[in-house]
Amino acid sequence: MGKLERIRKRPLVYLTLIAFMFFSTFPLYWSVVVASMDNSALGRVPPPLVPGSHLFENIKRVFDTVPFGLAMANSLVVSAVITFSVVLFATLAGFAFAKLRFRGRPMLYVAVIVTMMVPTQLGIIPLYLIMAEAQLIDTLYAVIAPSLVSAFGVFFMTQYLSGAVPTELLEAGRADGCTTLRLFWHVVLPIARPAAAVLGMLTFMTAWNDFFWPLVVLTPENPTVQISLSTLASGYITDYALTLTGTALATMPLIVVFALLGKHVISGIMQGAIKG
């Protein structure tokens, strides 16, 4: 009763939310519908709105058309390495900015914040020249290298650690003769874990979804998932069933992970926002 009453009181709120929810989930649902269709079924009027029976056939066609298994493996390696590196270096730098005193700290921290706004994507030509010089074109190293650190990550960890790590604990450790590295390892790292997990998830998703730079340095024969998708989607005739099957396959792992851990990602985004 109580529940019903509350809903009835504000039907407009829930109606608005349901409308937004419909629009934000329908395209994803639609990709699954198309992925389970035979191409000929797409021309029907009205369009088919429930999944068909051709999903497995379409999945097989995706794997026959592009090296999708390799693409998945490559994306996994790239995203995992980038995530590890971003979180590690962000936690180290965050610890220094939040809890250590050193000359130039305020200025360097401002530099970190300013770099969050710099459109580094525009440096793509020289970056390509560097990778070509190092003979790294068409390797995963080239994809990974520019994403090894993130200004947002440093900012995020600094904000978190300055509130979460008690300064007295560090001072007590120092008095006992702990080196800075031991303090980092035994005091800071355990406390940093929840924020590191959130940053890790955000970073992983960004890396998994990255497109422009991998497109420049990789080939369709050694792709990441997003490159394979764009290969499927390019050309004069579009095989919608095939293309959207690939899309659904590439998106689903992330959606499952997000459905399970989304709460933490959301709180991470919102925390970053308040302090930003």
Added chain:
Amino acid sequence: MRNSLHRFDVKASPYFYISPFFILFGLLGLFPLLYTAWVSLHEWSLLEEARPYIGLENYTELLKDPFFWNALGNTISIWVLSTVPQLILALLLAHVLNSRLRGETFWRTGLLLPNITSVVAVAIIFGQLFSRDYGIVNWILGLFGGGHIDWNAGTATSHVAISAMVIWRWTGYNALIYLAAMQAVPDSMHEAAIIDGASSMQRLRKITIPSIRPTIIFTVIVSTIGGLQILAEPLLFGRGSLTGGSDRQFQTLALYLYENGFGHFDFGYASATAWLMFLIIAFIAAINFLFIRLIRRG
């Protein structure tokens, strides 16, 4: 001895800890961006050995290049069409979310789903939704007596379709950012307004928006920096065509940069495009900032 080691540890450690970030960012972020300016002063083709210095010639050529102006116009058009509705919708959505709700996490998770979907996936899915013959959008328009639109072919229609992708992907994300800021507004302000008989919309306009203005500025600037670099959506909407449609009707600046750099391998010209883009982005971001500050004063 121990003492001096300790002193060294305390003095030097912080620099060791922040150095990976600054070294890697400097080497692979900042340096390439600055080096772009240097490359842009040369006739620099991947296909030729000689790379003569030509001063500002790439720039003067670019300013006479109709394709550049076309791309700039398209970029600004798509940016406005996507950013304005997106931020207004996000504000409304955040306002709705900022009340005692059942299933808070459920709503938030659902609304953020578009944002974890890759740009490539979004562009592909929307390309299908907006396709001429099999698209749901045309089918719905048809129900209301609308004709079959070839969204790809027209300038305005293609801009609308591309903006729809951006709006879909970013509205929920921005709503969460606004929501975070709104939750910092004291409840007492809203309660007092409710007692005075203020409607929900009045509270949004008179209390919420003024209180979260810094956050709004932040999102406007971030969407400007991101929106002016839009590349994947037009690239995939044109099925991989570097020209953004047969008449370049939806080629953006970033796509033109990509076409020059990796279609024609004219690195000098592409770098000049990139550097001009950088200046344009900085300029528009600054104007945004000043404009919003002006409104606040007024």
